[in-house]
Amino acid sequence: MVTITLLVLLISWTTFLVNIITIKQSQNLIIMEENNRPMPSLRVGSFNCNGLGNRNKRDVVLRWLKNKPEEIILLQETHTTSSTEEDWKKSWDGEILFNHGTSNSTGVNFLFKSNTNIKICDHKIIEQGRTSLVEIEYESIKYCLVNLYCPNNNETSVVENTFSEALGRSR
Numbered sequence: 001m002v003t004i005t006l007l008v009l010l011i012s013w014t015t016f017l018v019n020i021i022t023i024k025q026s027q028n029l030i031i032m033e034e035n036n037r038p039m040p041s042l043r044v045g046s047f048n049c050n051g052l053g054n055r056n057k058r059d060v061v062l063r064w065l066k067n068k069p070e071e072i073i074l075l076q077e078t079h080t081t082s083s084t085e086e087d088w089k090k091s092w093d094g095e096i097l098f099n100h101g102t103s104n105s106t107g108v109n110f111l112f113k114s115n116t117n118i119k120i121c122d123h124k125i126i127e128q129g130r131t132s133l134v135e136i137e138y139e140s141i142k143y144c145l146v147n148l149y150c151p152n153n154n155e156t157s158v159v160e161n162t163f164s165e166a167l168g169r170s171r
Contacts, residue, residue, distance in 0.1 A: 042118075042138050044145065045070035053079040053103050055087065062091045062111075071116040072136075076149035078107035095120065099147075101129030108147045110134050124165070131162045 045068060052058040052075075065073050080088065080100050088096055094114035101107030106129035112118055121142070122135040131148045146166045151158055 042143065043070040044072045044074065046074045048076045050077055051079040059091050065111065066093070071113050071118060072145065073111040074145065074147040075109040075111065076147065078109050079103055079105065080107045080109065097123045097132065097134055099125045099129060099132040106130060106149060108132050108149050110145070110147060126162055126165050127158050130158050133165060
């Protein structure tokens, strides 16, 4: 079984931008097609939501994301806390993995749509509110996804710790 590691970096000033990554894998290479046959694909989106503490805004954004084609969505700057988890779960049909920040800063989440055949193998918080890693299995391929919300200062330890953890798992 092959493991693919994706590192999604989204800086805090990127507001309401969705980056789409479509992954298709064969023989340790990411490819689009083989012999004119479509390979299994996994769509991953990344979105800096600039705070979803407000219930109305959260519901609008989550409804919008439900209509997107991606199976997994990585959110940054969610502003979630343990006290808002149940509200999030009521607004989303699939699985949510939380890494809380505060009610007015940081926080990263993984959203998985309910109609997919994705097995979540492991979830690790690398840095509270900033970086999480999830290992999944999809179509007999293991993936390691990293969700990173970078600080907007010169502090490099968050990125260094993230790379170290992610690269350690891809062996």
